[in-house]
Amino acid sequence: MIRFTGGDWNLAEECAQDAFTQALRKWPADGVPDQPLAWLTTTARRRAIDLIRREALEAAKLPEVAMVEPAPYPDDSDIPDERLELMFTCCHPALNLEAQVALILRCLAGLSTAEIARAFLLPEKTMGQRLFRAKQRIRNAGIPFRVPPAHLLPERLPAVLHVLYLLFNEGYTDPVRARLCAEAIRVARVLAALMPDEPEALGLLSLMLLHDARRAARRDPAGDPVILTDQDRTLWDRPSIDEGAALCERALRRGRAGPFQVQAAIAACHATAPTAGETDWAQIVALYDHLARLEPSPVVDLNRAVAVSMASGPAAALPLVVALAETGRLDDYHLLHATLADLLRRTGRRTEAAESYRRAADLAPTEAERRFLTARLDS
The missing domain is CATH 1.25.40.10 (Tetratricopeptide repeat domain)
Known part of the structure; x- marks a missing residue:
């Protein structure tokens, strides 16, 4: 929808949400269509055209709409996972790193502006303004919304890594959203396999595994936090610790230690110490x-x-x-x-x-x- 509307993120979001709302209203009564994605896409596009006409932007916008390819993704992408593909697509280098990360968290990961602001340690109003400016920049500068070719992936990698890390943290700090941790680890595995020569991708996967290995010991039966030195280490997931530590060593051997690799090394120091006193x-x-x-x-x-x-x-x-x-x-x-x-x-x-x-x-x-x-x- 972002591509369909010529890079208008706000219009794309509104139309997608409208299509989901109609589906929630109609599908329980009429049944799920044979091609639900096509139904949603068609409904959202019709809504976009209606809004464009209503706002008297037909002359400027309808030619753009008519030229858009109907397929939601190109068939020749080198990225084997659609969510990861979308992340790389949104990480356009014309935007600064913070704007890239914030846009993905808002539009693809479903985090609220308040949650993104907390992740960046910023007031919600400030983050809302930055998101708005980033969307306007995409629209006004005509930044294309397309999957980058393989040789351009490394320049977009830092933003994707930060997105996955913040997604993981959101699930790690809130047990209700633990699924975000699992999804971040899944996508990080795909990324590490896609870019095996990028040590920071390995470092991030290592860091996630080492932290997630302590999940069972991080809270008491009442759900309250248990500090690291007081955790029951018999509850830690040793296979995940072993895998995470091995990935960290493998990444550091490349001789290009980055922030995620160093954080993974810190996590490994904690996770591999026999007792808290031996850290x-x-x-x-x-x-x-x-x-x-x-x-x-x-x-x-x-x-x-x-x-x-x-x-x-x-x-x-x-x-x-x-x-x-x-x-x-x-x-x-x-x-x-x-x-x-x-x-x-x-x-x-x-x-x-x-x-x-x-x-x-x-x-x-x-x-x-x-x-x-x-x-x-x-x-």
Whole structure:
């Protein structure tokens, strides 16, 4: 529909949604048609033509509509998975990386603007404006909506990797949406097979497997979070850990360590330690140092500070987190305040710790995390 409407993302979304609505109303009574995709496509196209006519844009738009190929995808694509194909199609280099990722998450993955804004640590209004501008840029600049040939896939790979990572995280933090993790891992496997010489694709798959291996131990029977050091390691999925660690080693041997490979190496340090007490925290700090050079961000700095607290004690990490808090860049990020509260508690500053726990609980995105932080506050 985006191609059919000449790159008008908003019109394409509206018409697709209208076709789904009509299907939900008609199919239960009339039965599912023999070719449901063709029915949906035809219905959406008819709706688009009606809207174009209604808005008196017939002269400008109908010739474009008439020239569009009826097939939804070209037959000669090198990409063996339709969802992955769509991701590569949407990652046009004329848009910046953030815009590419946000558009895919909104239009192909079904995440709300609020969820995307949370993933980017931005206000919802700001993300809404960026999405709008990205769609307008596609429309006004006439950016073509077509599957890229194989030789152009590497330049679009970073955006696709980020999309899959954010999709995985959305399912990882919310048990209700765990299916997103499974789908992200599935598509990442296809991607790693499609581009076996790209170590970052292997690194991302490794990272997902290593994190997902701990799923059964991450929450208690009430559904509340269990921190890594307290998790029952007998519940971890050892085959997934073995596969993830092997993929990480295979990627790093290429000699082109990228952010996802380094994050996978950090996850492997956690997952392969026999006990929490045997975790090589000094190595993890060194890996975060490397990650900060590759992809500097306040979240990386925060995670590094946590590793420093485990390697050298809370007193060594507290100034790092205080300095990060003073920048204001993570002021609405609940994990900043939760980390600060934990360090204050461990250094005996209980009154200040309580205040930080209150702030973290107020910002927690899920009820389970709010209960966990409130319990820490009460204790």
